[in-house]
Amino acid sequence: MRVLVIEDEPDLLAGIARALRDEGYAVDTAADGEDGLFKAESWPYDLILLDVMLPGRDGWEIVRRLRERGRRVPVLMLTARDAVADRVRGLDSGADDYLTKPFALDELLARVRALIRRGADQPAPVIPLADAVLDLRARVVLRKGRPVPLTPREYALVEYLALHRGCVVSRTDLYDHLFGEDDDTLSNLLDVHVSNIRRKLGHDFIRTRRGHGYCIE
Amino acid sequence: MKVWPRSLRWRLQIWYGALLGAVLAGFAATAFALARESRLRRIDEDLDRRAAALMPAVRAPPRDRPGPPHPAGTPLHEPLPPPIRRPPPSEERGAGVERFRPAPLRVEPLGPPSGLGMEAIEAMLFSGHDRDAAYFVLLSNDGTVVRASASAPALPTNAAPPAADRLIRQRGEFREHVRRLRPGHLLIVGRPIGAELAELRRFGLGLATAATLVWGTAIAVGTRIARRAIQPIEAIAATAARIAGGDLGSRIALHETDSELGSLARVLNETFDRLCEALARQRRFTADASHELRTPLAVILSQAESALARERPAADYREALDACRRAAQRLHHLVESLLTLARLDAGGGGPLNEMVPLDGVAAEALDLLRPLAAERRIEIAADLEPAVCTGRADELAQVALNLVANAIHYNRDGGRIEIATRCDGPNVRLVVKDTGIGMAPEHLPHIFERFYRADPARSRAGGRAGLGLAIAAEVVRRHGGRIDVTSELGRGSEFVVTLPAAAV
Numbered sequence: 001m002r003v004l005v006i007e008d009e010p011d012l013l014a015g016i017a018r019a020l021r022d023e024g025y026a027v028d029t030a031a032d033g034e035d036g037l038f039k040a041e042s043w044p045y046d047l048i049l050l051d052v053m054l055p056g057r058d059g060w061e062i063v064r065r066l067r068e069r070g071r072r073v074p075v076l077m078l079t080a081r082d083a084v085a086d087r088v089r090g091l092d093s094g095a096d097d098y099l100t101k102p103f104a105l106d107e108l109l110a111r112v113r114a115l116i117r118r119g120a121d122q123p124a125p126v127i128p129l130a131d132a133v134l135d136l137r138a139r140v141v142l143r144k145g146r147p148v149p150l151t152p153r154e155y156a157l158v159e160y161l162a163l164h165r166g167c168v169v170s171r172t173d174l175y176d177h178l179f180g181e182d183d184d185t186l187s188n189l190l191d192v193h194v195s196n197i198r199r200k201l202g203h204d205f206i207r208t209r210r211g212h213g214y215c216i217e
Numbered sequence: 218m219k220v221w222p223r224s225l226r227w228r229l230q231i232w233y234g235a236l237l238g239a240v241l242a243g244f245a246a247t248a249f250a251l252a253r254e255s256r257l258r259r260i261d262e263d264l265d266r267r268a269a270a271l272m273p274a275v276r277a278p279p280r281d282r283p284g285p286p287h288p289a290g291t292p293l294h295e296p297l298p299p300p301i302r303r304p305p306p307s308e309e310r311g312a313g314v315e316r317f318r319p320a321p322l323r324v325e326p327l328g329p330p331s332g333l334g335m336e337a338i339e340a341m342l343f344s345g346h347d348r349d350a351a352y353f354v355l356l357s358n359d360g361t362v363v364r365a366s367a368s369a370p371a372l373p374t375n376a377a378p379p380a381a382d383r384l385i386r387q388r389g390e391f392r393e394h395v396r397r398l399r400p401g402h403l404l405i406v407g408r409p410i411g412a413e414l415a416e417l418r419r420f421g422l423g424l425a426t427a428a429t430l431v432w433g434t435a436i437a438v439g440t441r442i443a444r445r446a447i448q449p450i451e452a453i454a455a456t457a458a459r460i461a462g463g464d465l466g467s468r469i470a471l472h473e474t475d476s477e478l479g480s481l482a483r484v485l486n487e488t489f490d491r492l493c494e495a496l497a498r499q500r501r502f503t504a505d506a507s508h509e510l511r512t513p514l515a516v517i518l519s520q521a522e523s524a525l526a527r528e529r530p531a532a533d534y535r536e537a538l539d540a541c542r543r544a545a546q547r548l549h550h551l552v553e554s555l556l557t558l559a560r561l562d563a564g565g566g567g568p569l570n571e572m573v574p575l576d577g578v579a580a581e582a583l584d585l586l587r588p589l590a591a592e593r594r595i596e597i598a599a600d601l602e603p604a605v606c607t608g609r610a611d612e613l614a615q616v617a618l619n620l621v622a623n624a625i626h627y628n629r630d631g632g633r634i635e636i637a638t639r640c641d642g643p644n645v646r647l648v649v650k651d652t653g654i655g656m657a658p659e660h661l662p663h664i665f666e667r668f669y670r671a672d673p674a675r676s677r678a679g680g681r682a683g684l685g686l687a688i689a690a691e692v693v694r695r696h697g698g699r700i701d702v703t704s705e706l707g708r709g710s711e712f713v714v715t716l717p718a719a720a721v
Contacts, residue, residue, distance in 0.1 A: 009516060011540035011543060012516045012520075015516060018523045019523035080511035100511070101515035102511055103515060103519075105518070105526070
């Protein structure tokens with residue numbers, strides 16, 4: 001899952017980005033409104049964390065611009081303003097959720113998971129797969145009740161395919177959603193991850209559609 | 218039990234009604250009394266005339282005896298005229314009723330100089346039997362009737378002889394003039410006045426009716442006037458109640474702006490506006506303060522939580538702790554500023570009676586901030602003339618510090634700051650000029666507002682909350698001075714603090 005964090009307070013941006021990366025998200029960051037809007041329009045993010053008070057363009061304007069251009073990416077707004085009018089304005093301009101600073105990191109991560117799930121039309125937090133279960137809350141794949149040891153990147157790959165279960169996901173899509181702007185994206189990195197997952201979960205867990213991409217059924 | 222109403226309107230009504238009632242009653246009573254008196258005076262004059270005409274006839278000296286008594290001692294008696302209700306004395310009733318005795322009494326020797334006899338006068342002035350006819354009665358010493366006109370009513374037997382020689386009296390519906398002729402003789406000239414009295418009663422009744430009507434109308438009109446007069450007060454009270462209840466946008470509708478109540482309403486509306494504005498400012502300040510406090514708190518929380526989430530290399534921890542320290546410093550700075558403002562709002566930290574050398578204060582601020590300027594290769598040019606004012610040194614030092622810090626912060630790297638103090642007559646001045654980014658004219662009126670920042674993003678990075686200038690302005694205002702700013706976008710700004718010079 002690829003997340004964009006737009007926040008002008010550098011220490012806060014760093015803290016959020018580190019926490020998200022710890023959870024296995026690919027994280028891009030932007031420190032002002034212009035850069036944020038540019039990135040948000042350039043990449044297919046699975047979620048945007050957006051501060052309201054930004055230099056350049058403020059959060060309200062960014063989310064309005066995104067919605068005007070038909071972007072359906074879930075937007076979670078972060079702000080230190082907690083007046084009802086501010087929250088209403090944020091939600092009315094197209095944000096999906098609203099979190100007031102200061103926030104507990106656990107709550108932020110839970111909201112991030114919920115928004116990503118809803119963005120993928122997957123309302124339940126548990127997705128049953130062929131002979132395993134994907135638990136989005138604990139971020140694990142369970143097989144016969146026991147967690148399968150996956151690296152964060154491997155889990156992210158399984159999660160993305162599971163959220164788009166039954167669909168063929170192209171390699172480009174996978175690169176776009178699993179790797180942040182700072183990640184090395186060697187051309188065969190994806191193949192390495194896929195083969196590792198197959199080793200752990202069975203060869204047929206991920207099917208390859210030649211020339212199209214990968215799929216979990 | 219409370220009888221006296223609280224309502225101003227009803228109190229006004231009651232006073233007004235009572236006063237008007239008293240005036241009308243007094244007026245009507247006076248009119249009635251005047252009418253009655255004039256009517257009676259006319260009657261009296263008439264009776265006087267008749268009596269005067271009769272006098273010569275009866276004044277002729279009678280003999281020692283007035284003559285033989287009436288048969289059986291019966292006084293001359295006339296039948297009672299119908300309106301007389303009083304029963305005649307019993308002995309008179311018992312007497313034979315001689316309706317009329319053409320009395321050839323002993324009066325005839327009274328040859329009057331006028332030549333007119335009693336009969337002639339009686340026939341002329343006291344004839345007639347109708348109710349309104351005048352009458353006379355001549356009484357002897359012992360109260361027996363010597364002579365009476367035909368229409369004379371019965372006299373009360375027990376009537377004591379009047380003490381005075383002349384007397385006007387009213388007996389029931391008769392008006393009588395009584396005159397003592399010679400010792401012992403009484404002449405009574407009278408006439409019934411029932412018709413006049415009835416007329417007076419009618420007049421009185423009409424007067425009372427008219428007065429009541431006028432009173433009622435006036436009360437009704439007064440009620441309307443009072444209601445209309447009170448209405449704006451009620452509207453004002455209702456509006457004030459709505460505002461007290463939380464509807465801060467409510468205002469008194471101004472219908473008549475010229476009246477006293479109109480100007481009161483206008484004053485109240487202006488007061489409400491100012492209160493609302495102050496409240497909004499306070500609310501904005503609270504919102505801004507909480508916003509500024511929250512951001513560093515969010516940094517501390519998120520950094521600490523994410524650092525603690527798992528084992529990390531030492532460098533990561535150091536980085537997280539560093540971020541926390543920065544945020545805490547920012548919080549510290551912010552809380553200090555807020556406390557300073559709160560102290561200033563509460564009246565400041567103490568009396569403004571120190572002699573403060575403004576040049577020394579500026580020099581100290583420069584010394585403190587010189588390293589900061591050096592970091593960004595900003596050149597500082599100081600031209601400090603001795604300038605002494607009265608006030609608090611620590612507060613004025615804060616002003617200088619804030620202005621210089623701003624001049625550094627908003628400067629470009631390698632820029633320049635000029636600081637000067639001047640003493641010109643009654644004022645001392647502190648001038649801080651920078652070659653920084655400057656401000657657009659639309660921001661200038663607001664830069665001394667709390668938390669106002671011309672460019673929110675730019676200034677926040679330095680841990681500035683937008684309170685420095687607000688504090689400076691507050692301190693200067695408290696010292697009786699002023700702070701002016703000129704600025705050009707992209708070229709820099711100049712702040713001039715003007716304070717009253719210390720009295721030497």
